[in-house]
Amino acid sequence: MTDVTAPTGEISIKNDMWASLLNTLTIDLFFKETQTVEIAADDDSYGMVGHSDDDAAKVAYLIDDGDTAFTVDELEGMRFTEYTGPFSIEPDQRLVVYARITDHADNVTYISSDGLVLDATLPAVTGVDDGGTYYATRAVDVDDENLATVTLDGAPVTGGFELEGNVDRSYTIVATDRAGNVTEVTVTMKPVEDLAGQIEGLTSDTVGPDDRETVEAVKDAAEENLGDATDEERAELEDLIERCDELLSEIDAAEAAVAAEAKAARLAGTGDTLPVMAVCSHLAIGVLAIVGGELLRRGCRF
Incomplete structure (x- = not known):
């Protein structure tokens, strides 16, 4: 008996199933996790006399990342992968799953899923x-x-x-x-005034080196907030930045004064040692003179 009946099959992905070759695709299925693809095949030849498992329909699949449905003629020229069991499809990609089912008499059926988007x-x-x-x-x-x-x-x-x-x-x-x-x-x-409040109370008379980190942090925050600020907000922020610059100038001046005092103290300490060095030098010269005179008195040459 000649087998002219094409096999049937089904592609299953989660709760969706397809049993035919779609003429058009709709990209309307979205998943955020890895999905499992299962393909089932059915062939009426199983009921024929002499039919064995070796004659079972063979299944192969193709994964395509396009948005256009393929025709039978187009699929016949493409390379399919043998289906040996369920397989996974991973994010992030758009795809369509095609299946080719071939029975022992070489009757072929193509089926396809709809467009899928795996987006993690x-x-x-x-x-x-x-x-x-x-x-x-x-x-x-x-x-x-x-x-x-x-x-x-x-x-x-x-x-x-x-x-x-x-x-x-x-x-x-x-x-x-x-x-x-x-x-x-x-x-x-x-409110901008909350940012300004972080340096409230700091003036040219009260600000010091210990306040630098706070003042710089307030200035940085004010500058970072200028980008999308309204005109009114920008005016407040620019006033705050100007105030921070004034305080930082006072801090710079205070630090410079401290450094100058430290340098002066070091120089003063170095100057105290000069008289001692001078005395030692004079003593050494005097000793050499005495020794030299004694040698001359004895008639020695050197």
Whole structure:
């Protein structure tokens, strides 16, 4: 009896199954973890007299990273890999799984999955750092190839957005992509006057070298917050930077004075030893003169 019936089969990935060759692909399946691919084959030849396991349908597969569905004619010229059991597909990639099932009479069936995206990359939130403290308005952006939603304190936002500055509050940004990867960023916003308060009480009369680290930290924070600041915030920050520069100049002057005093003390200490050295030198010359005179008196030459 001639076998003219093509075998059948099925591709399974998690809860999705495909049993035919798709004419069009939709990229609508997203996973954030490694997935297992299983391919099953069924052939009605098993019921024929004399059919054995050696005649079982053979299965092979092909992984393609394109977005266009292949036709039977295109697949017939491609290289497939023998299927020996379930195999894994790893993030981060886009792909389609094709299967070729061939029975003992060389009847062939092709089947394919839909487009799959395996994405283990978290959405990237730029403009602020998780746990950061800021004093002026910040521009924030979220980047992800498969971005689904972004919320600011629970309310949906789109595109780039700003966090109002110079206020006392916190913000929470949650970005989720279509594969289920989630990035959550929480930042604290403070008034500029809180930053200025860190050097409150420091004047040209009270500031000293021990205050340098604090003043420099305040200046650095003020400069770092200038980028997206409003005009009003920028004015406050620039005034604070100018004040820090004045305090740092006072610290520089104080340190220079201390260094000058130390140098003067060293020079004074070195000068105290000069008379002693001079006396020793005169004594040595006197001794040589006496010895020389005594030798001449005795008629010795040298």
